Amino acid sequence: MLTHTQIPRLMSLRRVGFCLSDKKRKRMNLDAFANFCALHGVEVVMIDLTQPLALQGPFNVIVHKMSDIIVEAEHNRQSQQLLANFQSYVSAHPSTVLLDPLPAMTQLLDRFATYRIMSKLENSLQDWRICSPPYLEIHNESDLVSKQTLMAQSLSFPLLCKTRVAHGSLSHEMSLIFSADSFADVHPPCVLQSFINHGAVLHKVFVIGDKHFCVERPSLKNFPSGPCDRKTIFFNSHQVSKPESSSNLTALDEQMPCLPPPSSQAIEALVKELRAQLGMALLGVDVIINSHTHTLTIIDINIFPGYEGVPEFFSSLLSLIQSVLDQQTSG
Structure with a gap:
């Protein structure tokens, strides 16, 4: 990572600020990425939000994952100030490109908003037989009572229950509910989503900009459709879908034929439509193949994911940054 003492003699380089949590910075190995970028005439600077951004700039591009700060700003004054400082700098420097725009990224922190986007995608991608599972927004306890009849018409057990907030460790805590008798295990605000059998495989x-990569991960095993007296299963989705996961929740009970992989053309159409609707360049989409219909099914959209298992991640990210920088120069 380049130090501030080196900056004056390198001002001819194109400068990219990275605004990430320490955990994210280590996970993506930002120091190694900075060295890789330096070899290609791009200077990477780690932004310290506790210090004035004007003293750390100028930046041609800022790559960020402000999710932690945005979520914390709802109840923490220090985070509110850090977010305000960041937004003030961005407003005062309109030529600095933000990857990704804050409004687009912020809506993906709310699963209510995310699932509405997924429903819109289903309508615009009908030709590719891409869909998303039926879901219900549960705002408060009374929704569970008033919507039981509706649920019988639009959703089917088992149901996946996910927190409304789609960021942070708690957002990975989910449950699988097998009947209305277990609604006591539902804690609003949350989303209830029909569970789709998919052969325990998540795609x-x-x-990364105009490139995309599909990586296979373990996922929840198949369960019989319809209500039953089984107790609620609580699980952490991050643990279940780790590359090396060997949870008993991912082990299929019986031998079943392997499902076909997602159509590359359908995935390409999905990514193109999603980028157009969101205006984002760094995101992840979780999809499954319905065991019964073989339909490509979208189950979640993620902000600036971990990119674990993506080949040539550094070169793809640098290519995206260079394309943005070139657009600035030509503009």
């Missing part, structure tokens, strides 16, 4: 689509 994570990682998007």
Whole structure:
């Protein structure tokens, strides 16, 4: 990582600020990425939000994952100030390109908003037989009572229950509910989503600008459809879908034929439509193949994911940054 003392003699380089948590910075090995970029005439600077951004700039591009700060800003004054400082700098420097725009990224922190986007995608991608599972927004306890009849018409057991907030460790805590008798295990605000059998295979689509990569991960095993008296299963989705996961929740009970992989053309159409609707360049999409219909099914959209298992991640990310920088120069 280049130090501030080196900056004056390198001002001819194109400068990219990275605004990430320490955990994210280590996970993507930002120091190694900075060295890789330096070899290609791009200077990477790690932004410290506790210090004035004007003293750390100028930046041609800022790559960020402000999710932690945005979520914390709802109840923490320090985070509110850090977010305000960041937004003030961005407003005062309109030529600095933000990857990705804050409004687009912020809506993906709310699963209510995310699932509405997924429903819109289903309508615009009908030709590719891409869909998303039926879901219900549960705002408060009374929704569970008033919507039981509706649920019988639009959703089917088992149901996946996910927190409304789609970021942070708690957002990975989910439950699988097998009947209305277990609604006591539902804690609003949350989303209830029909569970779709998919052969215990999750396909994570990682998007980096105009490139995308599909990585296979373990997922929840198949369960019989319809209500039953089985107790609620609580699980952490991050643990279940780790590359090396060997949870008993991912082990299929019986031998079943392997499902076909997602159509590359369908994935390409999905990514293109999603980028157009969101205006984002760094995101992930979780998809499954319905065991019964073989339909490509979108189950989640993620902000600036981990990109674990993506080949040539550094070169793809640098290529995206260079394309943005070239557009600035030509503009």
